[in-house]
Amino acid sequence: MTALLESSVGPAAPAGPTPGTAAGRRGRGWTVFLLLLPAALLVVAMFSYPLLVAAWRSFAYPELGTQNYAWFFDGATNIGVLLRTVWVAFLTTVICLAFAYPYAYLMVISGRRLKTLLLVLVMVPFWTSLMIRTFAWIILLQDNGLVNEGLGLFGIGPLPLMRNTTGVLIGMVQVLLPFMVLPLYNAMAGVDMRLMQAATSLGARPSTAFLKVFVPLAMPGVLSGSLLVFIQALGFYITPALLGSPTEMLVSQYIYAQVNGQLQWGRGSVLGVVLLVTVLVLLAAAAALGRAGRRRQGATAKREAA
Amino acid sequence: MLESSTITKTGTRIDIRNVSKHYAGSTAVEDIDLTIEPGEFLTLLGPSGSGKTTTLNLIAGFTDLSAGHIEIDGERVDNIPSHRRGLGVVFQHYALFPHMSVEDNIAFPLKQRKVAKAEQKRRVAEVLETVGLGGYENRQPAELSGGQQQRVAFARAMVFEPRALLMDEPLGALDKNLREKLQLEIKRIHQDVGRTFVFVTHDQEEALVLSDRIAIFNNGRIEQVGASHELYERPRTLFVATFMGESTVLRGEPEWHGTEWTLGFHGAALRGTAEPFSGPAALVLRPEDIHLSSREDDIPAGHQYCPVTITQSIYLGSGRKFELALADGSTGIVRGPLARGAGLEAGDRAFASWRPERGSLLPDTGSRSTT
Amino acid sequence: MKHTMVTRSLLWAFAAVVAALLVLPTAVVIPLSFTDKASLAFPPAGWSTRWYENFFTDPTWMRALGNSLTVGLLVAVVATVFGTAAAVGLRRWANRRAAGVTQAVLLAPIVVPAIVLAIGVYATFLQLQLLGTVPGFVLAHSVLALPFVVISVSATLVGYDDRLTLAALSLGASRWAAFRQVQLPLIMPGVVSGALFAFVTSFDEVVLSIFIKSPYLETLPVKMYASVTRDTDPTIAAAATMIMLLTTAIITIGLLSLRRRKRA
Numbered sequence: 001m002t003a004l005l006e007s008s009v010g011p012a013a014p015a016g017p018t019p020g021t022a023a024g025r026r027g028r029g030w031t032v033f034l035l036l037l038p039a040a041l042l043v044v045a046m047f048s049y050p051l052l053v054a055a056w057r058s059f060a061y062p063e064l065g066t067q068n069y070a071w072f073f074d075g076a077t078n079i080g081v082l083l084r085t086v087w088v089a090f091l092t093t094v095i096c097l098a099f100a101y102p103y104a105y106l107m108v109i110s111g112r113r114l115k116t117l118l119l120v121l122v123m124v125p126f127w128t129s130l131m132i133r134t135f136a137w138i139i140l141l142q143d144n145g146l147v148n149e150g151l152g153l154f155g156i157g158p159l160p161l162m163r164n165t166t167g168v169l170i171g172m173v174q175v176l177l178p179f180m181v182l183p184l185y186n187a188m189a190g191v192d193m194r195l196m197q198a199a200t201s202l203g204a205r206p207s208t209a210f211l212k213v214f215v216p217l218a219m220p221g222v223l224s225g226s227l228l229v230f231i232q233a234l235g236f237y238i239t240p241a242l243l244g245s246p247t248e249m250l251v252s253q254y255i256y257a258q259v260n261g262q263l264q265w266g267r268g269s270v271l272g273v274v275l276l277v278t279v280l281v282l283l284a285a286a287a288a289l290g291r292a293g294r295r296r297q298g299a300t301a302k303r304e305a306a
Numbered sequence: 307m308l309e310s311s312t313i314t315k316t317g318t319r320i321d322i323r324n325v326s327k328h329y330a331g332s333t334a335v336e337d338i339d340l341t342i343e344p345g346e347f348l349t350l351l352g353p354s355g356s357g358k359t360t361t362l363n364l365i366a367g368f369t370d371l372s373a374g375h376i377e378i379d380g381e382r383v384d385n386i387p388s389h390r391r392g393l394g395v396v397f398q399h400y401a402l403f404p405h406m407s408v409e410d411n412i413a414f415p416l417k418q419r420k421v422a423k424a425e426q427k428r429r430v431a432e433v434l435e436t437v438g439l440g441g442y443e444n445r446q447p448a449e450l451s452g453g454q455q456q457r458v459a460f461a462r463a464m465v466f467e468p469r470a471l472l473m474d475e476p477l478g479a480l481d482k483n484l485r486e487k488l489q490l491e492i493k494r495i496h497q498d499v500g501r502t503f504v505f506v507t508h509d510q511e512e513a514l515v516l517s518d519r520i521a522i523f524n525n526g527r528i529e530q531v532g533a534s535h536e537l538y539e540r541p542r543t544l545f546v547a548t549f550m551g552e553s554t555v556l557r558g559e560p561e562w563h564g565t566e567w568t569l570g571f572h573g574a575a576l577r578g579t580a581e582p583f584s585g586p587a588a589l590v591l592r593p594e595d596i597h598l599s600s601r602e603d604d605i606p607a608g609h610q611y612c613p614v615t616i617t618q619s620i621y622l623g624s625g626r627k628f629e630l631a632l633a634d635g636s637t638g639i640v641r642g643p644l645a646r647g648a649g650l651e652a653g654d655r656a657f658a659s660w661r662p663e664r665g666s667l668l669p670d671t672g673s674r675s676t677t
Numbered sequence: 678m679k680h681t682m683v684t685r686s687l688l689w690a691f692a693a694v695v696a697a698l699l700v701l702p703t704a705v706v707i708p709l710s711f712t713d714k715a716s717l718a719f720p721p722a723g724w725s726t727r728w729y730e731n732f733f734t735d736p737t738w739m740r741a742l743g744n745s746l747t748v749g750l751l752v753a754v755v756a757t758v759f760g761t762a763a764a765v766g767l768r769r770w771a772n773r774r775a776a777g778v779t780q781a782v783l784l785a786p787i788v789v790p791a792i793v794l795a796i797g798v799y800a801t802f803l804q805l806q807l808l809g810t811v812p813g814f815v816l817a818h819s820v821l822a823l824p825f826v827v828i829s830v831s832a833t834l835v836g837y838d839d840r841l842t843l844a845a846l847s848l849g850a851s852r853w854a855a856f857r858q859v860q861l862p863l864i865m866p867g868v869v870s871g872a873l874f875a876f877v878t879s880f881d882e883v884v885l886s887i888f889i890k891s892p893y894l895e896t897l898p899v900k901m902y903a904s905v906t907r908d909t910d911p912t913i914a915a916a917a918t919m920i921m922l923l924t925t926a927i928i929t930i931g932l933l934s935l936r937r938r939k940r941a
Contacts, residue, residue: 036763036770039827040783042755043785102692121700129880129898129920131898135914140719142717177695177698279788368843389855414850418854
């Protein structure tokens with residue numbers, strides 16, 4: 001057994017280990033391999049393979065060819081759904097950012113106990129079932145729901161708050177808000193507040209110090225939070241399915257309708273591939289942006305050191 | 307196989323045979339050949355990155371070697387994993403298990419060896435007495451001072467009566483006073499238990515205090531192995547000469563007649579005997595071997611000498627230390643009783659002299675020449 | 678940086694609104710679960726516990742709850758064991774580049790939209806006849822839970838001093854004993870929170886579950902989803918209240934046990 005392994009792997013090692021020591025080292029390599037094996041198998045079988053199946057079906061159903069892609073790019077409806085999805089995800093991100101930025105800033109400047117309280121309030125929905133939270137919005141947003149009753153007291157409404165994009169936005173913002181608050185808080189907590197004091201001592205007004213010093217330094221948190229929210233919003237299914245409408249569909253609902261409703265595996269898979277590619281392109285762009293940012297910082301640090 | 311009962315008072319012999327360790331693209335140690343005698347206290351001494359800790363890790367079995375082999379009591383251990391080598395290891399930052407009490411830490415090796423509970427308790431109490439921590443069984447490591455943690459680490463490595471004790475800069479994190487106190491304790495315990503101790507340090511004073519023999523490491527190789535006085539008085543390389551203690555180095559191109567050499571050093575004609583070698587040479591002198599005379603007539607009979615300039619004269623209470631500028635611009639150091647060189651001040655010209663047999667002529671490998 | 682009273686009050690008012698938005702809407706399901714009418718009108722006109730009775734006596738709700746608990750516990754075990762092993766393996770891997778790539782692959786299920794994965798898993802399970810089976814649910818949910826375990830165990834491994842393992846080995850512990858007695862206890866906080874995350878991930882999962890369910894086997898969120906889309910049955914409010922109680926209890930116990938461990 002050992003001899004077999006040695007002959008198969010031995011010559012590859014550049015240092016040319018002696019036969020005696022190779023067994024020991026290889027033993028250690030095997031532990032790493034065995035430790036990673038179950039997780040890797042699980043991911044390959046339940047993640048990589050299914051995604052490949054979906055990608056394959058986009059070319060192979062109902063027959064081999066690119067007709068499903070042609071269908072997607074020809075139909076104005078399809079492009080419309082994609083654009084609406086991107087737009088809704090964008091709005092969700094912007095609204096989340098607007099809510100989360102002051103909240104995270106307050107977390108940073110408040111004392112230990114208040115900070116913990118604010119953190120717990122963010123974590124509670126994190127741990128609450130998505131299904132339950134969406135269900136709660138149905139109760140609140142329905143035509144005779146609490147929100148419309150309240151508006152009615154002021155003589156407004158009833159407004160159509162669900163079964164449309166408004167409902168989707170409300171639900172998604174609430175569900176995704178924690179994903180914006182936490183990275184923002186992490187980035188802001190890392191900003192050295194003395195820099196703002198330094199700026200004011202140099203004659204900057206507090207608002208200027210905030211805009212010129214704090215905001216740029218907290219920017220990585222804005223970017224990672226926005227990325228996290230945007231990507232999740234692109235692929236959200238449950239909230240649009242329950243709070244949205246079939247006439248203002250998002251890509252995820254469209255996929256479900258094609259695959260589960262009309263058994264159009266090919267078309268559903270194309271939509272899936274388009275969604276996946278959009279997400280991957282975004283991630284790649286964010287990674288490149290992050291690298292560029294780090295390089296710029298590295299260059300500044302080098303220049304300062306010199 | 308490694309039952310503690312089979313260990314005799316004479317300790318264990320460790321043979322390191324032509325061992326090398328390469329990492330991707332770099333060499334940690336190259337062709338190390340060293341025999342550690344039963345019961346001896348051997349120190350691996352060298353600057354950081356010289357390969358001394360790698361050598362210790364190879365003995366302990368934490369790292370696989372790339373070439374050569376290691377024998378413990380004549381048995382090759384290449385394929386024996388560290389937990390079955392039966393060696394005790396004391397780590398630089400103690401590596402006490404933070405989630406276990408002092409007692410559980412020390413009992414850990416006994417538990418692995420399935421020693422009975424009552425016996426575990428007895429031996430833990432015993433070894434704690436030995437290291438001066440009797441009654442500390444139920445403390446947590448975090449509650450102990452650095453020195454106390456060090457003692458617990460030492461007790462833990464000793465309690466299972468290992469074949470040999472390996473220590474990697476165990477005192478490195480402690481302050482000077484405590485370090486000196488613990489050095490003496492380690493030396494006492496070594497004498498009491500009579501086991502083989504292998505000690506890694508970069509501190510040459512510590513090595514001098516503790517060791518029977520010292521192996522000096524440089525750039526992944528052993529430069530010289532020997533008792534401290536051998537290394538100090540008869541260094542075989544310029545690195546050893548300059549790393550062990552202070553020295554004054556006179557450089558030049560010697561002429562050889564058999565084993566006799568002559569060296570012109572800025573007007574001074576120096577001579578002596580040595581094993582011949584080719585290339586530039588360095589004559590190494592120890593600070594206490596150099597006399598200073600203000601006049602040529604005062605130079606003791608039989609001494610060689612060269613002119614110097616005094617750059618510093620420092621009063622040390624027990625004696626005096628001078629720093630010199632040699633004719634080639636390099637610096638030299640002289641130490642001696644107060645009487646020696648009395649009256650010489652910074653800026654004075656003088657003559658440095660020494661008995662010819664006190665100088666060591668070594669190949670000049672271009673190593674640093676100060677200290 | 679000093680902030681004026683005005684700035685502070687404005688921030689507080691705003692944060693209070695955001696906090697209310699985060700927490701309060703969900704709370705409406707609790708009073709709704711005690712309504713006496715078969716409608717989702719809020720606030721309820723009268724009160725009763727009939728929907729709890731319904732929840733606990735209706736076999737379809739009870740089966741869904743049982744399935745969710747079974748699947749959740751199994752997922753917690755599978756994802757925690759696999760994920761912990763993987764995190765330890767990644768840490769030990771000498772080739773850091775390869776380890777980084779592997780970690781990215783293991784974390785990938787987080788960023789891929791569940792709906793895309795769902796159609797692929799659906800197709801795969803159709804072939805393998807795993808639809809509506811407990812093993813199918815456990816496998817599909819485990820791959821979603823795995824990244825959380827890897828992340829949380831890796832985070833505690835950062836604070837782990839590898840010399841402790843070497844010390845254990847030198848003291849005669851085998852690799853397994855060194856892991857079991859030294860490393861595992863010290864990274865336990867990460868393992869426990871990973872397991873909690875894994876359970877909750879499975880317990881809340883809807884999108885994949887809608888695809889891989891069968892009329893004979895569905896989980897609680899699937900049953901709730903069906904209930905919301907089909908009828909106005911307040912039993913779902915009772916179910917939701919029960920789930921919130923359960924998750925709160927699990928998390929509280931988990932956090933308390935971690936804190937007790939830390940103090941001990």
